[in-house]
Amino acid sequence: MSYLLEGLNPEQRAAVTTTEGPLLVIAGAGSGKTRVIVHRIAYLLDQGLARPEQILAVTFTNKAALEMKERVHQLVPASRRRGELLISTFHSFCVRALRRHLDRFGGAYTRDFTIYDADDQGRLVKACLKELGLDDKKYPPRAMQYGISAAKNRGETPETLPPSSDPKRDALIKTFRLYERRLAAANALDFDDLLLLTVRLLRRFQDVADDYNDRFRYILIDEYQDTNPPQLNLARLLTQQRQNLCAVGDPDQSIYKFRAADIRNILDFERHYPKAKTIILAQNYRSTKTILDAANAVIRNNRARPNKDLATRNAAGEPIRCFVAANAEEEADFIVREIIAWQRRHEHLRPEETRAAILYRTNAQSRLFEEACRRRLLPYVLVGGFSFYERAEIKDALAYLRLLLNPHDDAAFDRVVNVPPRGVGKSTLEALAARAGADSVSRWTAMTRLLEEGGLSARALTGLTNFASLIASLQRLLDAARLADLVSAVVTRSGYADLLEQEGTLEAEGRKQNLEELVSAAAEADERGERLREFLDRAALVADTDDLVENARVTLMTIHSAKGLEFPLVFVAGLEEGLLPHARVAQDEDDLEEERRLFYVAVTRAKRQLYLTQAERRRVYGNEVATDPSRFLDEIPEALMTVQSGAGTAARRADDGRPSLKPPAKIGAQRLTKPKPAAAQGAGRDAPASAAGGLRVGDRVEHATYGAGQIVRVADGKLDIAFPGRGIKRFVAEAAPLTKIARK
DNA sequence: AAACCAGAGGTTTTT
């Protein structure tokens, strides 16, 4: 027996060794799903059933792909895996395929296409609305963007949509049509296109489809319950010959409907693949029995699902603790205090056995937890904040780079044509946009035409001429220079570096540092042998740059981001009607079931101890309103829980018989933490101490929302603080959620 | 072109 099967239970073994034909693995939460996939890949290699390059494994995130690859490498000796093992997301896979074959279509698109991220997409939609003269109050761009994406994922094009007299519908179709035209003119693809065009490619060109079918003997897809229609099509097209598809997933964890994921894809697997074999992994290795019983009890309330209660041999463990706070601030503070106490109680354990997660439904909730952590000096990692690649200066530099490969990239063009300022003002930009629209060409082409024909102001003429020759001169570096040199040339020759230099502010300093980081990233890419193309593709597709998450002892994130992760200690916060389930979905039964699955995902992240918290009052747009406990709380058997409420909650008031307590002391009053005694000494600078808790110009501080910054001005009880990449912000000294950072 | 101010509007979730 292969060493790869040791320590696996019979179902897991079957999932690893069933190597012929379609296989569906319904893997419950904590059932060792990733382990099974990793062992299966290793087994295929070990048994000589496939060489590495003949296997394609698809994961949901880039991070998951990386991790999976690493684990396979640990399991299989290097001698057994010559050749590239392809583990990637659907999107990355598609980019690879399109970079190779997109020319085949012969139309507007070429292999040099640009990827438009959600940001570029939003801008384009806005521009389209404007061009069509549609009021963006009446037709919110976001809704339009969503509508277009949804239509695309259903396989619609502007032409297949029936004309409608409904103005909303009509506006959507018109915008959709223009949007597609503008994308084509810019040789740009949005995230949806990446999948859709790959599907079209495989459908249209049999030889390409055959190539892929020949190459990939085995295909594995993780998180299959969250595939959307184009992804399903892709899977079917890639497996049409051999049908060696191993789909792994859990219908109870399908939580991406808003992104066009269709739970039926996994429920109908046996219909799509009549010869399919199904294996259910129902044994849970992760959670205590108490936590698992709660999860089972909750998910049982959903109708359409396979009957697969999870079982475990783990001990019952601690009861789930339910905490009702008077308001959201108290909720956050309670959680942070409990984390500190819990981790202190478990100090004897290895650090990774005391990792904690605070999970919430919406990103907006994160701020309170950040502030609470800062207040009590508890280090944390926030997942899903601004990533490096979302900073303005980074996007600017990337826009230049994008233009070098594809000058027709309108989004990039708009972004940098006048950054740094070169006399291309509003009216010139409008003239460019108008010309581009009229001729149905890119901004770049429109610019070229306008330059030839004249008719521009002298200033604009010089500005645009300079811009054009700048791009041209940088393009000459494409083949010669190393990536790092190229990036650094972009920063200097564009004048961006000088601009920041002149500014002389700390903010500009921070931006410069970020750009230097980008150059370092390029140098790393150089070492991996990557070209600009790959570098940009990675920047477009890699969303989570937070790899620190692994080592953090406290992680803050949305429930969606927590999928696939586990933590010994888990807090699910904001268990209120309107938040979880979210108010936007409460009417529709299907949507409600998705919210329940979301809650199920949250609960099943916990290994040892689970807390569920609710705030009785929560601020909504400024005013505090009373909340109702989430209906999901009622679905957990009382025997599994202990309930506790905070000071000042209604429950407590009733107990005391006191009419009402005043709301808990405003925590804002004590926000400004005094510098730590030993730390701030040493640098006895000249700046006068302010009235603001001993903060001086030059001090480094940590702000709850903006992160690390440096104080640049103290006056009138106000603080001006520079945040790298975010500019200078002014705060009322007394109220600012700040923590002083000790000097090194 | 930058800096300042007023007002509106916003909260799902993400490759």
Add this chain to the structure above:
DNA sequence: CCTCTGGTTT
């Protein structure tokens, strides 16, 4: 409440 946008001012 807080942030962003757009308009106005210099």
